[in-house]
Amino acid sequence: MVIDLTGKIALVTGGARGIGRETSLRLAEAGARVVINYQKSLEAAEALKAELAGRGLETDLFQADVSKPEEVDALFARIRDRHGRLDILVNNAGIIKDTLLLNMDLSDWDRVHDVNLKGAFLCTRAAAELMMLHHAGKIINIASVGAIRGGRGQTNYASSKGGLLAFTRACAVELGSKGIQVNAVLPGMIQTDMSRLVRKRAGETLLERIPMGRFGEPTEVAHLVVFLASDRADYITGQAIAVDGGFSVA
Ligand code: NAP
Numbered sequence: 001m002v003i004d005l006t007g008k009i010a011l012v013t014g015g016a017r018g019i020g021r022e023t024s025l026r027l028a029e030a031g032a033r034v035v036i037n038y039q040k041s042l043e044a045a046e047a048l049k050a051e052l053a054g055r056g057l058e059t060d061l062f063q064a065d066v067s068k069p070e071e072v073d074a075l076f077a078r079i080r081d082r083h084g085r086l087d088i089l090v091n092n093a094g095i096i097k098d099t100l101l102l103n104m105d106l107s108d109w110d111r112v113h114d115v116n117l118k119g120a121f122l123c124t125r126a127a128a129e130l131m132m133l134h135h136a137g138k139i140i141n142i143a144s145v146g147a148i149r150g151g152r153g154q155t156n157y158a159s160s161k162g163g164l165l166a167f168t169r170a171c172a173v174e175l176g177s178k179g180i181q182v183n184a185v186l187p188g189m190i191q192t193d194m195s196r197l198v199r200k201r202a203g204e205t206l207l208e209r210i211p212m213g214r215f216g217e218p219t220e221v222a223h224l225v226v227f228l229a230s231d232r233a234d235y236i237t238g239q240a241i242a243v244d245g246g247f248s249v250a
Pocket of ligand 1: 015017020040041145186189190191192194
């Protein structure tokens with residue numbers, strides 16, 4: 001199956017590192033013009049832009065904290081001015097601040113929700129406005145298996161990702177008649193900076209709980225995102241698909 005995203009404009013939040021980086025890369029390889037949002041990782045963003053430019057693939061970089069309304073406004077103003085449209089939004093930006101419930105500070109609760117859930121809301125609202133102009137669009141929310149399976153020390157993260165899943169379904173209902181499909185991808189334990197500490201501390205125990213007996217690669221998540229972003233997925237909306245080696249069904 002060949003997926004061709006030529007002529008499409010895509011935005012990947014947190015698109016310079018980890019799953020976001022692979023997603024930016026795969027979308028660009030499929031032909032999309034990718035706007036790579038980053039918050040802190042300027043160097044990684046520039047390296048990715050240079051790597052893709054070397055292969056003749058043009059990208060745009062834009063620094064913004066997705067939890068800040070004024071920065072999201074500036075990001076979308078740039079997209080409107082430069083491209084006049086948006087076809088694909090990947091709400092990938094995310095953080096963890098793991099702590100057992102009784103030790104959890106309100107600030108850790110709030111920050112995780114601000115980035116993982118409020119950030120997705122702000123970007124989705126702005127994207128939907130642009131997508132409605134041409135009655136088409138794909139929104140892919142990177143949630144987590146943590147949205148459907150509890151994990152110790154992750155009450156804030158699980159709540160934010162569970163919220164993102166519910167948000168995905170409600171958006172799918174509201175935006176279906178506008179030609180916009182909204183889906184969620186639920187990664188399991190994927191080999192990125194985010195999961196490094198957990199893998200180091202509990203790697204062997206975790207592997208025993210994954211039927212496929214290995215951790216996932218960022219690109220394995222990105223491949224599903226590219227499919228959901230394409231016209232091959234035109235009749236799929238409101239769904240949550242895990243990329244987790246069977247972890248969530250074991
Ligand atoms: P990662 O390597 O830690 O990357 C996180 C990304 O989010 C970075 O690109 C970072 O950008 C960006 N980000 C964080 N805060 C941001 C903000 N306020 N505004 C804009 N961007 C922000 O993590 P990852 O594993 O690739 O995670 C990507 C997504 O997958 C997250 O939503 C995560 O919850 C989800 N996920 C990951 C796993 C896993 O096992 N790795 C499992 C389930 C779900 P900067 O570096 O520029 O700040």
